[in-house]
Every structure is written in C-alpha cells, then in structure tokens.
Amino acid sequence: MGWDIAKSVLLLLAGLGAMMFGMQVLSENLTKASGKKLRVALSKLTSNRFKGILIGGTVTAVIHSSAATTVMVVGLVNSGILTLFQAASIIMGANIGTTVTGLMLSLQSLPITELFAALAFIGIALLLISKKTLVKVIAYILIGFGLLFVGMNVMNVSMRKIIDTAPQIRDLFWQIKNPFLLLLLGAVLTAIMQSSTTMTAILIVLSTSGLIGLESAIYVVLGMNLGTCATSLIASIGANTNSVRAAVYHLMFNLIGTIIFFSLLFITPLRTWLINSVLFGDDVSKIAYSIAIFHAIFNLVTTAILLPFLTPFVKFVTKLVPEKKSKNEDDQLRLHYIDERFLATSSIAVGECKREIAYMAERAYKNFALSIDSIINVDLSAKADFEKRETKIDFLNKEIAKYLVKLSTTSISDEDEQVIATYYHVITDLERIGDYAENIMEYTQRLKDDDSKFSPSAVEELKEMFDCITKLYLSAIQAFNGQDLNALMQAEIYEEDVDAMKDKLSAAHIERLERNECSVENGAVFLSLLNDLERIADHLFNVAKSIKEYTQGIVVQTDGVVIK
16 A cells, blocks of 8 residues: 555656646747747836736746746846836736636646647657747647646546545545635745646646645635745845835735635635535536636736726835935946846846846946047046946956856747847957957056147047947947847948048048157057057947847838838
C-alpha cells in the first residue's frame, strides 16, 4: 500500500510538472506571436480606465499569469512609463484576465479532454515537417496546450488512485471546513508558489477527485486572490514610491473584494443558492467549471464595484504611501527603464531596452554639449557634473549589455533577436561618444593650464559644427526611436555635412596658423578637437543606421510619407 501511494504521488508530481511546463511553453509562444502588439498596446495607453482594463486583461490572458502582469506593471511604474492611475486600471484587467486560465483548465472535466491532449502530438508533427518560424510558434502553442491537459489528466488519475488506496486521506480533507482556515490556506499556498494558475490547477484536481467540495473550494479561491498579491509586493521592494503604491493598490483591491465576498458567503440563503444554482454544482462533473466561474465572478464584480471609485482609491493609496525624497538622477547608478521583472515578457523588455538606450544617448549628448561649452569658454566649473554623468554612461553601457545577454536567452522572436543584436553596437557607439566628450574636457584643461583660448573665428566655426552635430543627434534619435527611415536619410545628410565641415575648418585653421593668428599649441588642440567631433558624428550616424538591420518592407516616398 505504501509503495502504491508513493508511485501515485510521483505520478501526481509528474503531472503537475507537465502541466506547468505546458503552461510555460504556451505562454512563451503566445507572447512571441503577439509580442509587437503588446508593445504597441502599452505604448498607446491613455488615462482611459476601460482601455487599461482591456489591456491588462489581454496581456494576462496571453501570458497566463496575473502575477507576472502585475510585476511587469510595477516595473513600468518604477521606470515612469505608467502613472499610478494607469497601473490601477491594468491591475484590475489583470485580475479579470487570469480567470481565462481557470476557465481553460476547467475544460479538463469535459469528456473530450483526450482531444485537447492530442494537440501535443499535432504540434510535434508540425515541428518535424516544417522549419518556418510561424509554423514553429503555432506548433509550440499546440504542444503547450496539449501538455497542459496531459498533465491535468495524469494528476487526476494519480489523485484518484491515492484516494482509492487510502480513503482516510479524503476524510482528512473533508474535515477542513473552517472558512478562515481555508482562506488562509489558499493565500499561503499561492504566496509560496507565487502562481494562482498552479494553485487553480491543484484546486481543480482536488475538487474533481472528491477531496474538496465546492463550498470549501470557494473560500480557497478567495484566499488565492490575496496570496497572488505577494508576488507584486516582493517585486516592489527597492523600487520607487509609485511602484510600492501600485503593489499596495493590488493588495487593497483584492482585499476589499475578498472582504465583500467572504461576508456575503456568511449569509446562509445566499451561500446555498450559489452552490445549488444552475451555474454551479457540487458534483464532480460540474465542480471544475463552477470554481472557474466563481473566480471570474469574483474579479468581475469586484472590478465593477471599485471602478467608479478608482480616482479616490488611487488618491487614498498615494496618501497611504508617502513620497520618498528624490535625488539627482545622475547621482543614482541605476537603470531607469529596463528591469528584471520584464524578462518574463520579452517583447516588453525589448521595448524598454530601446527606452533605456535612448536615455543613455541623452546623457551622452548632454556631456558632449557640456564639453563643447567648456572648451569654448575655457571653463571647467561644470566638471564635477560631467564626471558624474560620465560614470552614469559607463554604468549604463555595462548594465544594458548584461541585460541584453539575459534577454537573448529568453524566448524571443526572430525580429526581436535582430533588434537585440543591433543594440549591442548602439550602446558601444554611445559609450564612445562619452569618451570623446572626455577628450574634449581634457583639451579644455590644456587650454586652461596654458592660460589660452581659441580665436573668435575658431569659436564661431566650432559653434557651427556643434549645431550640425546637434541636428544629426536629433535625427539619429528620431530614427532609432521610431524606425524612421526619413530621419535616417536626414542623419546621413548631416553626417556628410560634418565631414565636409571638418575638412573646411581644418584648412581654415591651418591658414590662421600661417598668419600667426593662433599658437601652435592651440592649433594642435583644435585639429584634434575636429577629429573627435567627426568621430562623434560617425557614431551618431551608426545609431541611426542600426535600424536598417531590422526595418524591412518600408518604402520612403519623396513627400516624406513612410509606408509599411
């Protein structure tokens, strides 16, 4: 008997593993298939609360994890991309979206489960006969969906064998009737596993095996909604104030919903009607989807109750969690957009990498502009700010590179893989711009040590060249941020202008040297400065040019309209 139970437990664990692996494969490939659409949806998010709910629900339905969506939202709030109000509506949507997974898992109680499980074989067959990227993604979606039901079926069969072998286990489970204990059990187990999806699967298996009744399962579901908040609370540790507020909002939203439903369930006629109504049923054939439907009703009703009070609710959370004192951003060696939390949704992570790189470009340009101002005025008063920013640029270069390595190991689309490959080169170009800006500050120090400065005509020439490089920077960033080939074409024109200007200014400066209008020492500094400016322009153009690697199928018309 003991060995029979042990074998059944091992099978139960194997089924759980197959189910969790299937869910992961399904989630990864659904995300891969819809990755760009998810990025676009988030980028177009407004203060419209209904749109936020829709996006939160859609993202969660795709990645099959409200915890992952909420963690991602905490990260987006931390980077300043989402406001707390926007995050609140997305969290509401995430709670609704996670019910899709429960409804999908409840299908295992239908007599056609074997058909769903057979999809895994169809997926394997597709992998064997085709190497096309789209077909492979579809194949993995089928494999994930099939394994999900294979795992659930194995769990069910093994659980029934355990009960048949040791019926006292069922008696032990049925003795647990205390609503508070059941709620606490659901909350603690979900918090430990950090996955309400896994807990839902286990609850459905327990219920369909006859180990737990619908009334008890309902209290466990309420606890699960509290337990899933632990993931976002953990994710907010060390984040900024708004991120903590988003996590607290998630907890309070689920807590209020739990209190409302928990209180209503103490009304005996209502509880009896709920369990015996047409939508619900305590027998084995109905209990799986009854649990899933109750979970959906809980989140829909809680959202409907709290949605009209969203604004005052957000204000209350804002007062509850006071603002931290802010510091100069260049004094803080931290990443502003990319976050470990986003690796679960790689398509979002790629978009945030672009934001972080654009932020790095801004720091590099600021230091470049400061260095030009310093050498024109032979003024090193801003050197401390320059050095802080240069330290920040070096930090961003290293940390973004590390993040890109991690991101490249996740499940990403072929297009995103191309994008990531170009990002390595872009951050190197930006880091080199920072290095050339350092060179210019060193030239300023040499002029200051010699108590010297450039002639008025040389200063005017430098200002003209700086203006041209500034236009190149703006065009390069526009091209990089928006995959704008028109901006790329404009950047190329400015880069050629800088090259021509460098030759022209070099010749003009040599003439000044021949007329003794400038010292030999100053002449050497000026010519070195021109070389550095040309190289800065080259690196900026490389940033713009990087989009050609992954921007395909685009026609640039002469009237400036870009058509995909």
